[in-house]
Amino acid sequence: MREDFNRYSRQILFQPIGEEGQERLSRGYALIVGCGAIGTTSASILARAGVGHLRIIDRDFLEESNLQRQDLFDEGDLKEGIPKAVAAEKKLQRINSHLHIEGIAADINPTNIEELAHGAHLILDCTDNFETRFLINDYSLKHRVPWIYAACLGSQGILMDILPGETPCLRCLLETTPPTASLPTCETAGILGPIAKVVGALQAAEAVKALTGHRDTLIRDLISIDLWQGTFQRLNVSGARSHQCPACRLGRYDFLNAKTGVIITSPCGTNSIQIVPTKGEKIGLEDLAKRLEKVGAVSYNPFLLRFRVKSLEMVVFPDGRTIVQGTQDQALAKDLYSKYIGM
Amino acid sequence: MRLIVNGQVGDYPEGITVRRLLEALGIEKKPVAVELNRGIVPRQELDQKLLKENDTLEIVTFVGGG
Numbered sequence: 001m002r003e004d005f006n007r008y009s010r011q012i013l014f015q016p017i018g019e020e021g022q023e024r025l026s027r028g029y030a031l032i033v034g035c036g037a038i039g040t041t042s043a044s045i046l047a048r049a050g051v052g053h054l055r056i057i058d059r060d061f062l063e064e065s066n067l068q069r070q071d072l073f074d075e076g077d078l079k080e081g082i083p084k085a086v087a088a089e090k091k092l093q094r095i096n097s098h099l100h101i102e103g104i105a106a107d108i109n110p111t112n113i114e115e116l117a118h119g120a121h122l123i124l125d126c127t128d129n130f131e132t133r134f135l136i137n138d139y140s141l142k143h144r145v146p147w148i149y150a151a152c153l154g155s156q157g158i159l160m161d162i163l164p165g166e167t168p169c170l171r172c173l174l175e176t177t178p179p180t181a182s183l184p185t186c187e188t189a190g191i192l193g194p195i196a197k198v199v200g201a202l203q204a205a206e207a208v209k210a211l212t213g214h215r216d217t218l219i220r221d222l223i224s225i226d227l228w229q230g231t232f233q234r235l236n237v238s239g240a241r242s243h244q245c246p247a248c249r250l251g252r253y254d255f256l257n258a259k260t261g262v263i264i265t266s267p268c269g270t271n272s273i274q275i276v277p278t279k280g281e282k283i284g285l286e287d288l289a290k291r292l293e294k295v296g297a298v299s300y301n302p303f304l305l306r307f308r309v310k311s312l313e314m315v316v317f318p319d320g321r322t323i324v325q326g327t328q329d330q331a332l333a334k335d336l337y338s339k340y341i342g343m
Numbered sequence: 344m345r346l347i348v349n350g351q352v353g354d355y356p357e358g359i360t361v362r363r364l365l366e367a368l369g370i371e372k373k374p375v376a377v378e379l380n381r382g383i384v385p386r387q388e389l390d391q392k393l394l395k396e397n398d399t400l401e402i403v404t405f406v407g408g409g
Contacts, residue, residue, distance in 0.1 A: 038409045128409040153406035178374045186408035224403040235378040
């Protein structure tokens, strides 16, 4: 056995992996999009397993409320006030110094995904929003790179491997992103720490199978787990491949071509960012206020809703247009929009 | 009519559609995947698909957090 493989001896003893599988892992390149609760779990497992090249992309800074469940981070990282991608790279490199690990503090979007995802053998979705998932779905289909959808909320977690040409894609199952501001987020509905671990561990196991060439063992079902209820569901989605799917059948990559999504602008001369969803759906300010009042100061009238978060104020209009006041940082504004309004 | 929804046996109106069942469960506005007797119900068929006695359904709500 290669001497540098000693640290993986127990994994190599696991027969389906063996030394050949370990070689394959060391040549593998996984892109991890999002470094929250699921992303930190998956990244940590894959670094320990010896995946040769890990690229982790996240647009967020570390916050105190992340420490409850994101165990790559600690209080020292919090004091440094550094981006999560940077903190993750540092910690992962300490876990395994033999790997090529890149933490990139960026917002992945239609303008940069081709560059950021280029060459990856596999994409792990650890994002907190559907907008980015549909973008990953388009990229995956266009370049025939598998991706693993993973998400959690409250005590529920969900996972599905999306293998271009083999399984349904995300748009077969959900034609487009759920309506703006219609879904709860971890910031409004909370999250039980261990569900992210369960989902992240499942995702990492799927990644190890894919990267070692064991595609036949990949789970082709949709998995949903609720740790509080103690329920485990496995849905056979093979029949969901749609003949009319705009993405995987018709080859229309609406998210990659930015025909949907949000338009972000920095109005001249103001310390604010404007975010406009292109879907043109009305959002219910009253429902949104009910969700947000648990996490910050909210006031609203029929024309607009005001929500204070940290030192910033978000002003949301019924058509979904939102102004984030107190910053000129587009990535920060998009992050807050994704977390509190949802997209 | 007896249906088994996510492992729970329940009584539902005769001959309801999957859409009506989702409404009865209060989740018609959520993004869901519905499996009926071990096969997925394509999205386009949720409105018309009629359910019958002893059908077994698994319903999963998509979530977005991470």
